[in-house]
Amino acid sequence: MRLPFTANPHERQLIPDGRFTGPMPWVMAIMLFLSLLAAAAALALVHAASQGSESLSRQATVQILENDPGARLSQQQQVAARLRRQPGISDVNIVPESEARALLEPWLGDVAEDSDIPVPALIDLEFSATPEPTRLNALRKDAARIAPSVRIDSNAQWLKPWFDLVYSMLWVALAIVLLLLFATAATVALAVRGALNTHKGTIEIMHMMGGTDLQVARLFQRRVALDALFGGALGLALAVAVILLLGERIAALEPGLLSGASVPLYGWPLLLLIPVAVTALSMAMARWTVLSTLKKML
Amino acid sequence: MQSVAEFDNVGLRYGTGAETLTDVSFKLFPGSFYFLTGASGAGKTSLLKLLYLAHRPSRGAIRMFGEDLVNMPRSRLPGFRRRIGVVFQDFRLVSHLSAFDNIALPLRIAGISERDLAGPVNEMLDWIGLTERASARPATLSGGEQQRVAIARAVIGRPEMLVADEPTGNVDPDMALRLLKLFAALNRLGTTVVVATHDIHLLQEIEGAQMMRLDKGKLSDPTGALKHPPRPLVLRN
Numbered sequence: 106m107r108l109p110f111t112a113n114p115h116e117r118q119l120i121p122d123g124r125f126t127g128p129m130p131w132v133m134a135i136m137l138f139l140s141l142l143a144a145a146a147a148l149a150l151v152h153a154a155s156q157g158s159e160s161l162s163r164q165a166t167v168q169i170l171e172n173d174p175g176a177r178l179s180q181q182q183q184v185a186a187r188l189r190r191q192p193g194i195s196d197v198n199i200v201p202e203s204e205a206r207a208l209l210e211p212w213l214g215d216v217a218e219d220s221d222i223p224v225p226a227l228i229d230l231e232f233s234a235t236p237e238p239t240r241l242n243a244l245r246k247d248a249a250r251i252a253p254s255v256r257i258d259s260n261a262q263w264l265k266p267w268f269d270l271v272y273s274m275l276w277v278a279l280a281i282v283l284l285l286l287f288a289t290a291a292t293v294a295l296a297v298r299g300a301l302n303t304h305k306g307t308i309e310i311m312h313m314m315g316g317t318d319l320q321v322a323r324l325f326q327r328r329v330a331l332d333a334l335f336g337g338a339l340g341l342a343l344a345v346a347v348i349l350l351l352g353e354r355i356a357a358l359e360p361g362l363l364s365g366a367s368v369p370l371y372g373w374p375l376l377l378l379i380p381v382a383v384t385a386l387s388m389a390m391a392r393w394t395v396l397s398t399l400k401k402m403l
Numbered sequence: 404m405q406s407v408a409e410f411d412n413v414g415l416r417y418g419t420g421a422e423t424l425t426d427v428s429f430k431l432f433p434g435s436f437y438f439l440t441g442a443s444g445a446g447k448t449s450l451l452k453l454l455y456l457a458h459r460p461s462r463g464a465i466r467m468f469g470e471d472l473v474n475m476p477r478s479r480l481p482g483f484r485r486r487i488g489v490v491f492q493d494f495r496l497v498s499h500l501s502a503f504d505n506i507a508l509p510l511r512i513a514g515i516s517e518r519d520l521a522g523p524v525n526e527m528l529d530w531i532g533l534t535e536r537a538s539a540r541p542a543t544l545s546g547g548e549q550q551r552v553a554i555a556r557a558v559i560g561r562p563e564m565l566v567a568d569e570p571t572g573n574v575d576p577d578m579a580l581r582l583l584k585l586f587a588a589l590n591r592l593g594t595t596v597v598v599a600t601h602d603i604h605l606l607q608e609i610e611g612a613q614m615m616r617l618d619k620g621k622l623s624d625p626t627g628a629l630k631h632p633p634r635p636l637v638l639r640n
């Protein structure tokens with residue numbers, strides 16, 4: 106098979122329409138723009154999730170709700186000491202009461218400073234791997250012998266719905282990209298069928314002079330490749346502009362769940378792959394459409 | 404002698420109507436010159452379409468260059484078509500290509516390089532008297548000029564068989580004779596020529612040419628063309 110860009114200039118004249126006359130390149134550009142945005146959003150979310158999840162989900166917080174300040178403090182010390190002896194816990198950190206009050210301040214206001222109002226005693230835990238719920242439960246039962254009111258909340262617990270959401274969105278994005286690729290292929294097939302109809306006379310003449318189906322297919326394939334490349338370049342440029350702009354907005358946000366949401370470096374080659382894949386798919390589709398249509402001619 | 408084309412009880416039917424060609428049997432021999440005559444609507448174009456592989460017969464057997472055509476896979480047809488030159492009744496020039504590019508088309512399809520095809524194409528343009536119109540599009544050419552371009556395109560590849568459907572219908576008698584002489588010259592080089600025409604004056608110009616006549620889709624051979632091997636041609640005047 107000859108490469109589409111090496112078709113000689115006289116062969117190209119046979120199908121004379123200007124390259125960018127039809128709606129094809131614009132439709133391609135829109136499809137690609139949308140595919141790229143969906144893919145970029147998915148990549149950014151997965152990146153944010155994987156960045157945050159590793160350390161976040163290994164953390165847990167112990168709370169001791171005890172009204173008597175003296176008992177609270179001693180229970181906190183004892184529980185911490187006990188947890189330090191447990192395997193698989195890499196860090197046990199007693200949160201000073203002042204810090205715990207500071208944490209509550211945004212919710213309770215000045216009242217939090219009032220030492221008469223009890224605040225839970227907190228211990229930050231860091232596991233060497235994300236702890237299973239059963240393990241946390243066992244730890245809680247063990248600590249409850251010292252502090253009956255103890256609670257252990259792992260970050261993994263409240264992160265789970267967030268991860269579930271991220272991974273559902275990943276599937277949704279993948280589905281969107283696949284649907285757009287499918288729509289692109291259908292667009293190519295329609296456009297090629299239309300062009301075949303327009304140039305039916307020329308194709309018949311080529312056939313009568315001994316032109317092969319592949320010679321005809323090459324002409325259409327070349328045009329579609331150019332359309333797809335043009336549409337791909339335009340869609341890519343627009344998508345990159347939008348991704349960078351949104352990235353800036355996200356970077357300007359307060360630290361939080363979205364703050365890591367930017368397209369990771371490894372994501373850019375993946376994004377670039379989409380226009381390349383679309384061009385290849387379009388050419389294959391054009392070739393297939395031409396050959397299967399010509400098969401019905403003699 | 405091996406025939407160039409051989410029809411055996413061929414029938415052709417468009418759609419579900421009556422047969423346009425019925426029980427057509429003949430043999431074309433290499434190097435001979437045939438006229439196909441008959442009233443308008445007799446089926447001349449239909450028969451030629453079978454000859455230049457634009458149609459498959461509804462029934463019967465066709466052999467071309469010694470091979471069975473009826474069961475030939477599509478993929479092998481282009482190779483056969485490159486051995487046949489066709490002058491279509493309606494010319495069928497590519498409207499957006501110049502006269503030069505139209506004439507060059509069969510050579511380009513056959514993969515002949517630009518360097519090698521410029522000479523023959525210009526020679527052909529000169530011969531049909533259209534050198535000055537080489538870059539003109541068909542729409543700007545007169546009917547006769549278009550016909551000459553169509554003929555040039557048919558013969559440029561030195562086909563083994565030339566099939567021409569009313570090739571002199573749009574030119575004045577002088578040009579008709581010139582074109583006929585071109586066919587005869589090609590014929591002397593070994594090309595089998597089949598010319599469909601209802602112009603009986605033409606028939607007399609080439610002595611030794613054989614004649615086949617179609618009448619309502621049935622073939623008859625007033626000169627015995629279908630039975631006897633070809634005689635050497637003599638060109639009058």
Ligand SMILES: Nc1ncnc2c1ncn2[C@@H]1O[C@H](COP(=O)(O)OP(=O)(O)O)[C@@H](O)[C@H]1O
Nearest residue numbers: 417418423441442443444445446447448449450
């Ligand atoms: N493509 C076609 N579909 C249906 N009928 C056709 C077609 N081509 C020719 N015919 C019919 O076949 C008959 C023979 O036509 P044609 O071969 O063109 O005759 P001629 O060339 O001798 O004038 C005519 O009656 C014509 O109407």
Ligand SMILES: [Mg+2]
Nearest residue numbers: 447448492568
């Ligand atoms: Mg006719």
